[in-house]
Amino acid sequence: MTDLRPLLKTILSALVGPPALGVVDSLYEKKNVNEFLIAKKLKLTINQTRNILYRLADAGLVSFIRKKDAKKGGWYTYFWTLSLSKSIASYQTSLITQQTSLQEQIHSQKTGRFYTCAHCAVHLTEDQALLQDYVCAECGEVLTLRDTTPVIAELEKELAKVQATLNKVSAHLDTVQVADEKVRQRKIKADVRKKAKERAVKRAIRAKERLKEKGLLKRMKGNVKKLFGSSKSKKKR
């Protein structure tokens, strides 16, 4: 699979800054990594490391299990795992938000009228310009209609960049989710096999018990016959 480390570093950095690099390097393609190993990699204290990891956990980008450590006086040690699909999905969501915002800005720039003062480089919306009678509040110069072509060009350039990233990220997310689904299906199948095996064992035990009971019953009936004769002869008497 593609190396997703650069992407994950970008995603986690947005939340916790440079330590994200060490966190990704420590956790990528691993499971339940001891926090002391991560702290060593980050060259930070265990508390500083935990603070970073907690922030990532709050955002759902990492998860942990904890175990009581007898060697550390019964304190908990945390073991961390990167939530690959959740990290990429949250990044995808933020890119979609950016995309929508840029599209809205472009739409408003294309459809609205904007005013500017040639002297003060002040930019106003139509409503703002109307409120001050199309006169600059700073210098008293009459406002002119602003040519939004360069603004739109800039926004469109940015939008294209966001969309390119979004396409790449969505493709990665698909790959990760397909892999996750395979793991999930394998686990379900293994569970089904395990349960079937457990049921078979239980059935065998029950069958054995029934055989035992049957044997016991037979012997009891035999004993009853021996003592009192058959039930038919009993009726005749």
Ligand SMILES: [Zn+2]
């Ligand atoms: Zn002005």
